[in-house]
Amino acid sequence: MNKIVQFKEFGGPEKLQFTSLEPGKLEAGEVLFKVDAFALNRADILFLNGHHYSLPNFPSRIGSEAAGVVEAVGSGVTNFKPGDKVSSIPFHNDAYGTQGEWAIVPEQYLCSWPDSLSAEEACSVWMQYLTAYYALFEVGKLTENDYVLIPAASSSAGIGAIQLTEEAGAKAIATTRTQDKAEFLLTAGASFVVVTEDENLAERILEITGGQGVRLVYDPIAGSFTKAYLDALARHAIIFLYGLLGGDATEVDIVAMVRKAAVIHPYSMFNHVCEAEQLEKGKDYIFSRLLNGSLRPLVDRVFDFEQTLDAYRYMETNQQKGKIVVKTTA
Amino acid sequence: MNKIVQFKEFGGPEKLQFTSLEPGKLEAGEVLFKVDAFALNRADILFLNGHHYSLPNFPSRIGSEAAGVVEAVGSGVTNFKPGDKVSSIPFHNDAYGTQGEWAIVPEQYLCSWPDSLSAEEACSVWMQYLTAYYALFEVGKLTENDYVLIPAASSSAGIGAIQLTEEAGAKAIATTRTQDKAEFLLTAGASFVVVTEDENLAERILEITGGQGVRLVYDPIAGSFTKAYLDALARHAIIFLYGLLGGDATEVDIVAMVRKAAVIHPYSMFNHVCEAEQLEKGKDYIFSRLLNGSLRPLVDRVFDFEQTLDAYRYMETNQQKGKIVVKTTA
CATH class of the missing domain: 3.40.50.720 (NAD(P)-binding Rossmann-like Domain)
Structure with a gap:
């Protein structure tokens, strides 16, 4: 349970590598969660090839959306505790990354994972x-x-x-x-x-x-x-x-x-979720509509963790109708 | 006192013609004024060569800024009367035009000409x-x-x-x-x-x-x-x-x-003066600062009426420092 996806230089999906990495010590406000599923976004491809607004520090993790279960919380975290089901909200991703078997995300960029959604759906909410x-x-x-x-x-x-x-x-x-x-x-x-x-x-x-x-x-x-x-x-x-x-x-x-x-x-x-007030407003608007069922993400295709590079290549073909997701658990 | 500048096809200053034309009957809300001076704007060059947002109906008058003295008012005009000194505010100019010895402008696109300003200055206020x-x-x-x-x-x-x-x-x-x-x-x-x-x-x-x-x-x-x-x-x-x-x-x-x-x-x-509330707000802001002297237009060069084409050619050279004005009276 320590495999993550990372890259060390700009390029296409072939630059992505699976690496074993243990989570480091949590900083104040950070939450560590075990990832059940993560989603791919075009922003990830841009981040990978160096054309995104934010730029990586090599070696860099990648990805901004994942759903999973909290393992540990840093000091000052009040909204989540170990065992909680969470879903991550994309933000400037140069210092974080969610594609792998675990992820660390600042508390404010996490939201509860509603029971009505599968892991594949729960990781497909916030970017879109x-x-x-x-x-x-x-x-x-x-x-x-x-x-x-x-x-x-x-x-x-x-x-x-x-x-x-x-x-x-x-x-x-x-x-x-x-x-x-x-x-x-x-x-x-x-x-x-x-x-x-x-x-x-x-x-x-x-x-x-x-x-x-x-x-x-x-x-x-x-x-x-x-x-x-x-x-x-x-x-x-x-x-x-x-x-x-x-x-x-x-x-x-x-x-x-x-x-x-x-x-x-x-x-x-990214220019909106970086402002606390707008972040909360957006979360509330979407979350209430997930709960009452008026919004539900469409998942196109689910890949196994080992197939992550195939998932990227599939995104590059533009065939998808909805979200491309990778499941890290059987 | 009936010479105006007009054009019948798109092109450069050479397309401008002096024509004798008597003012027609005033529509409700319109004001006829004798022009003392008019200003040139880049918008006039664009209007002349067909690249402006608004397009002419040929034969077309040209120009949006002038200062002069009211001769007659149409029905319903309450803010101005014959003898008042006025200055015109640019608006979509496909049906009007101020470059000539007289001009007709809807009442709301006129403002008083402050005594502290010369005719050359008074026609150089509103566009800039x-x-x-x-x-x-x-x-x-x-x-x-x-x-x-x-x-x-x-x-x-x-x-x-x-x-x-x-x-x-x-x-x-x-x-x-x-x-x-x-x-x-x-x-x-x-x-x-x-x-x-x-x-x-x-x-x-x-x-x-x-x-x-x-x-x-x-x-x-x-x-x-x-x-x-x-x-x-x-x-x-x-x-x-x-x-x-x-x-x-x-x-x-x-x-x-x-x-x-x-x-x-x-x-x-033009996208702001077409809305009554914004028009009044803009007029008030500028007019109060003209009156107290904190704004005063800079006039670069004054041409005689007969030299109107030279004034256009001068504008095309980009040498000017401030406003290019044509005086219709000696």
Whole structure:
């Protein structure tokens, strides 16, 4: 029970290594827990290849989401005790990491693991829902009159945003490249799906919204893809750019943006969970909806611990519909 | 007293024509005034070449700033009467235009012309100060602990932003390409001037601000110039892009922006003066400071009416330090 995943230089999944490491002494406020399952995120791939906002100190652990059972707590920890079931909340991960058989996380970045969720589900909660929460509600002030554009919607981040949008009474317009995942996105709760290889995105948005346009765009693609929806923004639109899936440069069309009084918000939930008040607000919003069943994470595929590198490679193929999880226990 | 400037197709200053035109019947809320002086803005050049947010209906008048004396008022006008001295506030200019011997403007886009200002000064007030006002205060929530970066600061827009920043107790860091205008910018009130051909902008900003960085950037250049200051943004910085002087594409460096929790705000005052409450707030803020003398527009050069095309060509050379004005009366 001491194997962890780490890396010593930037690169792809092949740089990840299994290492035996005993947990060190807990600092004040830290919690050690045995990991039952951990989730993969695109942020992990960016962290691994050196393109994430935060940078590792080598050798570095990796990962920000895991669910498990508390083994020990550092001084001053009041919310958790050994035996408690917990789920971790992503935060700047340069000094921590959850992918392995154990993890240490500061108390405030842990939440209870609701009994209704499996370990695979419990480790799939916080990145997707908090990322969507702060964008849509804290910054975007989503109202039920709004339409939200959710490109590349089949990822866990996309699913989380669809669920939160629809749960709040607003309408999610999900996009996917090919017909393959269109049905899945409707089942996942999106009011509308646009298949971008077959349809003109801006035209479809204007049709769906009766000319109103989308007020929030939750875009992990960026790059030249932004041009596909610029003409279908509502007035005072906010474009959240929270990923780099497109790979090419994202240009600002200043004139088009000003015509809609729209802004570009390069975005990460890390800039919100670092503030105590916002962290608690986000936790409360999501946790209450997990408890009453109005939110439930979708898990796509579960890998064994030994298959962790395969899980990363699978994420790189973009085939997933929901969360990719690794289970550390049989 | 019926000559106006108009254009019938997109292009450069050579497309501008002097035409005799009698004012038509005033609509409700409109005010006709004899123009004593009008100002030129970069927005006029963009409107002329078809790159402005608003587009003309040909044949189209041009210009948004003028000062003069009221001749007649339409029904329902209560704030002005014939004989009053007025100054016009820019708004979407596709149906109006102030460059000529007379102009018609809706009542709410007129303000009194303070006795302490000459005609040249009175027509140079509203574009520069309101553009800076809404960016710095309404959106940017400027506090006296902030540093504001003001690139290409020798334009009237730059001077207006310097004055408003310093008047509010914050610090303006003005930039200029060459040494030529450095002294002028200090005289105009900037706490600091950086000559971008001679100095590394980001390094100088970090030095000036003691590592804090600039929280607001008021940038008419955009394009690749944005790279010059990205590393010197304060946390939660806002980059206002309000012009297109750079000419090349403006790329969003998503990772660099997220590291600073910074946003990009393509910006025009037109998106603020179109809302009645904001219009009044802006007018009050600026007008009270004109009256008490804490703001006073800087006029660079005054052209005769017949030289209007020369005034446009002068603006295109970027030599000006302050406002370019045309006087229609001897």
